[in-house]
Amino acid sequence: MxxxxxxxxxxxxxxxxxxxxxxxxxxxxxxxxxxxxxQYVSDMTLPRMGHVVYVRSPYAHARILGIDSTDAKAMPGVIAVVTGAELAQVCTPWVGVLSHLKGLKSAPQYPIAVDRACWQGEAVAAVIATSRAIAEDAAEQVIVDYEELEPVTDMRTALDPETPVIHPDLGDNLAFERKLDAGEVDRAFAEADAVVDAEFVFGRHTGVTLESRSVLADWNAGEGRLTVYQGTQAPHMMQNIFAKHLSLEEAQVRVVCKDVGGSFGIKVHVYADEMATAALSKLLRRPVKFVADRIESFATDIHARDHRCYGKIGVMKDGTITAFEIDDLTGIGPYSMYPRTSAIEANQVVNLVGGPYTAQNYRARARVVFQNKNVTCQYRAVGHPIACSVTEGLVDLAARAIGMDPAEIRRRNLIQDDAYPCGSPSGLKFEALSHHAALNKLLAMMNYDALRVEQAELRQRGIYRGIGLASFIEVTNPSAAFYGVGGARISSxxxxxxxxxxxxxxxxxxxxxxxxxxxxxxxxxxxxxxxxxxxxxxxxxxxxxxxxxxxxxxxxxxxxxxxxxxxxxxxxxxxxxxxxxxxxxxxxxxxxxxxxxxxxxxxxxxxxxxxxxxxxxxxxxxxxxxxxxxxxxxxxxxxxVPRQYPFAFTNGVQASWLEVDIETGFVTLLKHWVVEDCGTIINPQLVDEQIRGGVVQGLGPALYEHCRYDESGQLTNGNMADYLVPMAAEMPDIEVGHVVSPTLETELGAKGAGEAGTAGAAAAVANAVNDALSPFDVLITEIPLTPELILKELKRF
Amino acid sequence: MIAPVSITLMVNDEHVNAHVSPRTHLADFLRDHLGLTGTHLGCEHGVCGACTVRLDGDIVRGCLVLAVQADGAVVETIEGLSDSGEIADLQEAFRNRNALQCGYCTPGMLIAVQELLRQQSNPSRETIREHLSGNYCRCTGYHAIVDAVEATVRARNGANA
Amino acid sequence: MKASDFNYVCPSSVEEATSLLALHGDGAKVIAGGQSLVPALNLRLLAPEILIDIGRIGTLRYISVADGMVRIGALARHVDLLNSQEIAEHVPLLAEAITYVAHPAIRNRGTIGGNLAHADPASELPACMMALDAVMVISGPSGERRVAASEFFLGIYETALAPDELLIGLEIPVTAAGSRFYFHEFSRRNGDFAIAGLAAQANVRDGTVESLRLAYFAIGGRPTLAAHAAAKVARQPIGPAVIADAQSALAEDLEPHDDQQASSAMRLHLAKVLLERCMSDLVQDQEMKRKALQ
Structure with missing residues (x-):
């Protein structure tokens, strides 16, 4: 202590x-x-407040040839109809890059599209009226003349020469690429007793905060001050950005964040329509309120994941892992999000793969490409679920290749609890982790050996249950190394x-x-x-x-x-x-x-x-x-601010116990366990509930959540009936245990706990499904694990 | 523009006379006309449960009832249920168990729970989860909510024993 | 996401309602519980000129049993059916099916008439009506008429109702003593619309099944009676070979569709799984199952 x-x-x-x-x-x-x-922003009203509704592009990629708002403007209750070109006079565009992500590029993004819409749902005009309903009525009367352009939708072909370049000025659709080669990877694979590989596919999903994004901007022309009531995670960052792009001094901007109906990283970004709302307030000299409706939320709240990651692992017969290799590809939409950029997730994947293990041979490549879909950016446990699913999926594959129990192979490869401080081949610095203590505690909590016996007995009766394990590391307490060093005015x-x-x-x-x-x-x-x-x-x-x-x-x-x-x-x-x-x-x-x-x-x-x-x-x-x-x-x-370590890494391990109905492909989650180490625990109940909520935010994408786009770049399930969020009836009870390794960098010794649950949940579930299906010689490395996917792999139809 | 329609109803034990556009749903009426902003909007297509209120004694989705349909009805919202003390023990259990984080789903969740507890004296965890399966919570993962409901069940049964 | 503007009228009798329908034609929509209609209004998928709210026609809210017939008014809510001793006793299939419909807050408001007239192909209750051989009671300008459930559901959101007609109730024959039922659906989450579902009603004697009605839903554009499959198991001792035969016959009965949840091939597969589970359930004693509903 x-x-x-x-x-x-x-x-x-x-x-x-x-x-x-x-x-x-x-x-x-x-x-x-x-x-x-x-008091949530959506609850607030101010005198003379106007409600803004955005006219949004129905196309993934289209040139805006003209906007006719004559009829809309004539409707009673309509205050104004504003185009992108008009708003560009009030608000300057931005480019979402960071200098420490070398080579990252993006194009200028305007609060409202000026001459071209780059994803279905991008705002092309604003209608401000005395009520939301009237603004919606008028938005239907705004006639936009579009010329449809060929959309780039499949990340796999985004870099092909025949694929159109979304932003011709950038030269190609490659936003960012990172390569890493540590140790002697080729030799490690050559010397391994077994080398196994797989492609891991992660569906796009999104945060679905129950309160949608909400902002109420109030430009007081008399005071020369802008007050923005906003559901945001970073008020000072927003203050700086509002000031910068609306040509104000920071002292002229006040950002007030009252109650917020969920964030999870969704509300830490600069959204074009929220910037537009502030700009409209300045333009119209009155308060303007924007509350995204649920359909807008699905089309414009940042999405996340959407990775295809090839992975390879080498292993000796005694279980020693010799090397990891990955090749990750992700599509981020048409712009890198501002100011945190959309390259961070892929960068994290490169950083985190293999992180819990001793193997020092590691090669990675990550490519981040533009496409005409909604933007992606940092959402709870950025990169962690991908890195963890790839790593833990590979470790299970390796165990299977040499006939070793999944718990045992982890025991033989997790970094020893007395080996700290130490580093990872990707350059991470670990102050003090507790993988073995956590694993031992988890196996005891779940009664691992007895569960294996139960599983074998049930299998005899045609009941297919699986156990999945997932060790992970978690990035917490970021120093300036995260954003500040790259030039972002984000306080660490x-x-x-x-x-x-x-x-x-x-x-x-x-x-x-x-x-x-x-x-x-x-x-x-x-x-x-x-x-x-x-x-x-x-x-x-x-x-x-x-x-x-x-x-x-x-x-x-x-x-x-x-x-x-x-x-x-x-x-x-x-x-x-x-x-x-x-x-x-x-x-x-x-x-x-x-x-x-x-x-x-x-x-x-x-x-x-x-x-x-x-x-x-x-x-x-x-x-x-x-x-x-x-x-x-x-x-x-x-x-x-932390100075000694760029990040305070934490660690943990999760386990899933589930049943697969091999006739229907339905997965029933029976129980979930987590042991994690966030250092000093200030409030154990709050930590446990962070873990549980985080787990369920990982279980959702593992089984249900998926932003489905068709080939033309249309989001086809952007509503709550078709986008399946986890609900109470399908979620398991979650048992949480702790190991405590305080960071010595602070007197409190506390590290973070917000990402841990989400980091490992999907990996544990995927490993458990594959464990359940092991008698059938199938391997599924794609989430969400839908009944259709499972039945197809089982060749049931 | 369609002319507003006159309605009369009881909201949280108060007589309310109002003129509403037929297209205004009950949740918007409560929030915008009466300032009862504890009734939240999460999806406005009847899936998330954030707008759950009581209408003539039964829980309904506030976004799926038109205000004009509530003419002559008795409506109870989270503000009313809180002030009457009817769910004070349930709220205390939620507080003690940290069964809410951002709190946005909580008014609807509490009202939905109370209906279950009025119907069943000893629901299982599975029954609790099923009853709440129309109320979305992104924060808690539901476990703590189920725990808080169970704690309330135990307390109420103990008090009645 | 607010509904478009519409007028609103609240008739107090069936006659008034049907004459309003005749008056307003295509521009009118009938609202009862509104649990399917209001989401469509809020999403502006529908923008009627006028809503005709039949919710206050008190004569349409009843559940009664007489002369071997269960009669249900169009305004009986799902929760009324769920709590009805008569339904549990005389049409337990319906009682069980209701538990699969959406969530408590929806069941408190949604009506059976609204559910059936909406004719969502993924809905449970139209299939139950087919399995139970129910009759829809319809009122229009020329008086009342009765249409068998099998003739009522025509396609996606499409029924035999003329634009100036109103579904006012339904009649279900009391199920025979000793008859058996089966209901199940595969939905991703509790209360979601099904990917595939089956409502079945039969008489079972000495291990053989008679007068089996297999009504599938969420497979194709409307609820479908699988007559070929039912014929394969009729009066046969139930065993793997007979079931397999019947499963094969489903291809003749069903026209499964593709959507985001499932391909047509998966739906046909799930229909077969449902059939197998149905048959093994029907030959079991159902006392416990019936008791649980009461």
Whole structure:
């Protein structure tokens, strides 16, 4: 455990009296949400507010020859109809590239398409009216003259010479390529007792946040200020970008993020229609609200995955894995998304494949291509499910090739728990992981050996059940290495301000944001512990660029590890300031005092000396009674960013137990287990629920979720009846266990836990399905694992 | 433009008279006309369950009922059920179990759960999952929700024993 | 995603409703529970000029049993059927099938008349009507007429109803004592529309099956009675060879379609699986199954 310098008793900082660290404290903001008294952007109205509806391209690729909005403009209730060319006068275009992703290219993207639509669903005009319904009525009357262009839809042929180039200025449809060659891959394969390979296919899917993307932009021409109420994970990033592209100073822009109905990476990007909404507010000098409807969400919320990844593994008879090789191809739509780019996922795949294992021979290539489909970008567990499914699928194939149990081959190849710090062939630095402890714990939790016996018995009776294992590593606590070094103005540091109020309560402002993860709760827990006050006396303010320190927000599993540490340091600083003031009032040595449960006490005896309410009263209202020259500072701010490691890697392992009906191809999930290691656990309940929710977000794409496009680039199932999200009846109970390896880079020792569930769930399911079907000599390396796919492989029809 | 239609109904124990366009669905009416924004919209095509409200004692999808169809009806929303205390124990169980994250599905989820608990005194986990299979939650993975429902069942049965 | 503007009228009698239908013709849509119609309105897949809301015609809301006939009013909701002792006792197939229809909030609002008149080929209840040999009671300008279920469902969202006619109820013969039923569907998630489903009703004597009606749904554009397959098993001792024979005959009975969920070949395959499971279920004692419904 880290950070013992804080208390002389030898207790760690986290073992302070009445510590909230490690306790399953209920989140303070839940009651409001449960009573329907939250405030989501979609709930908000402002005086003179207009509702915008976007006219969207019905074609995947088309030139816009003309837009006739005469009839639409004449309809009662219509405020304006605005084209891309008109809006380009107010808002400048952007290009989604980062300099550290060498060679990444993209084309300028406008808030509304100017002369060409590049995917079905791209906005080509805006209709603003006094209600959403009227705006929709009018949008039907906007006549757009299109010239259909040949769309690029199949990523496999996107680079062929006969395929049209979507952005001719770029020369070709290759957005990004990365190659890696570490160790002696050819020799390792040549020397292996068995070499096996497969192509792994990952369907496109999307986030389906229950509250769709929502933004309410309010340009106050009198103040010269733009206030944007937005469901976003990164308010300061959005503030910078609104200012930049609307030609404003950052100080002229305020981004306010109230309650958010789910994010998962969907709401951390710059969407053209949200930029357009802000620009329209400026143009029309009145508030404009955009709430994507569900059909728009499917067509325009970023999609993710859509990879085809060839993989190869070499293995010795004793189970030693000699090498991994991958060749990954992904289609990202017509633009690299701004500002985080759409090359990160493929880059992550290259980084993460083989990550849990000792093999040092690794070759990889990733190619990222443009196509005329909706854009893809970072969604929960970016790249992890692909890397994990390829790696773990290959490891199971290797085990099968040499006749070894899947648990055993992992035991023989996972990096030893005492081998840290160490690195991966792709250049990742691991501070401390616990693959073996996690695997052992998982096998015990699931009673692996007994489950294998049960499986064999059932198989005799024609019941086909499978067990699938998946070890994984997870990227958390990203430093500037993620985006900042590439030139993106995305903060990797976070800040927290804490203030003792006049009644002894604490107001805390943090730059991390809350979309349900529990950011508010863990911040209150950390601050209450650091200062020594009851948690209910801490009020946390977040999601407002006017009222919080500058910081990154909540994404990439960074809130607890980075924002939590900033909160810890700020809380400690305030406690020291409190002790200085109390010592002055009590005429005592501050080193002999502590704060416990809202009262200044004598350290050691815990004899109560003065309540924080009384101390604050004196400080704020009777400073005249304090000695001359003493100024109390009952507010403190601290920032934190990881410097030693670019990322705090975590690890874990998952297992799936399921049944395949070999006559129908239907898969029934029976049980799921996860053991993960996110370092210090601030709130075990919140961590467990991050894991469970994450698992189900991995089970969805494993079995159900798929954005299906036809050859002409039409999304054919973009509604909730046809795009199948996981629902309660089909999801299993999920048992979660932990191993704790704190990071020493912070005093709290917390790492992230947001991606772990999603990272390994699909891999565990795919391995379990193949395990269930092993008597039939089939191998399925494609998700979603639909009944049709399974029946085809079983040659049932 | 179609002329609005006059309707009279009871919403959370209050008499409401209003003029609504026939095309306005009940969820929009509650949100936009009455400011009852606890009823959420997730899909507006009857799949996600976020707009679940009670109509004459039964749960319905607020987006699949026209406000004009609710003329003369009794409507209860999450605000009403919260203020009456009817689901206070269920809400407490959700809070203790962290059975919500972003909270957007939660009003609909709570109303759907309460219907099940009024119909069945001791539902299995499977029955709970089936009953809630029309209510989408992207955050929790459902396990915690099922746990919270079970906890409420136990508490209510204990209180009645 | 808001519906287009439409007028709204709420007749208080069947006569008023049918004359409104005659008056407004194609521009009118009938709404009852609205559980299929309102999504289509919200998505602007339909934009009628006027909605005729029959939901307040009280005379259409009944379930009764008399003279060997179960009579159900068009406005009986799914939940009314689910909670009905009469349905559980006299047409248990229907009671079981209702549990597969959508979700509680939909079943609380959706009506059987609306379900049948909508004629979604993936819907459970039209197939049940075929298996149960039900009769649709239709009211129009020239009075009432009755149409057998097998003549009522014509295609995707297409029925024998004329534009000025209203489905006002249905009549189902009480199933014979000792008769047996089978219902199952394959859907990806609980409450989803099926990829393939089967509603079956039969009399079983001494291990042989008589008067078997196999009504498939979600396979092809309308619910379909598999008469050839049923003939193969009639009065035969049920065994693998007979079942295989009947499965082969399904190719003559069904015209499975392709969609995103399943190819036609997969649907035919699933139809065969359903047939096998149906036959093995029908020869089992069904006491437990019936009790569970009551």
């Amino acid at each position: 880290s950070g013992s310098a804080d208390t002389p008793s030898g207790l760690s900082a986290l073992d302070r009296p009445n510590s909230y660290i490690g306790r399953a404290v209920p989140r303070p903001n839940l009651t409001r949400l449960m009573q329907g008294r939250g 540091q976070d800040g927290v301000t804490v203030r003792l109020d006049a009644t002894g309560s604490v107001t805390c402002q943090t730059s991390i944001t809350e979309q349900g993860q529990g950011s508010e709760a863990i911040t209150a827990q950390v601050v209450a512990t650091a200062i020594g006050v009851p948690m209910e006396r801490v009020r946390v303010i977040l999601g407002d660029t006017d009222n919080t320190p500058y910081g990154g927000g909540t994404w990439a599993s960074r809130a607890a590890g980075i924002g939590g540490e900033a909160a810890w340091q700020a809380g400690k600083a305030l406690r020291n300031n409190i002790l200085a003031a109390a010592a002055t009032i009590l005429q005592a040595d501050p080193a002999t005092l502590d704060v416990v449960d809202g009262v200044v006490v004598d350290k050691g005896t815990t004899r109560q000396r003065i309540g924080l309410d009384e101390m604050a009263r004196i400080t704020y209202f009777r400073p005249d009674t304090l000695p001359p020259g003493f100024q109390a500072e009952l507010m403190a701010t601290r920032h934190f």
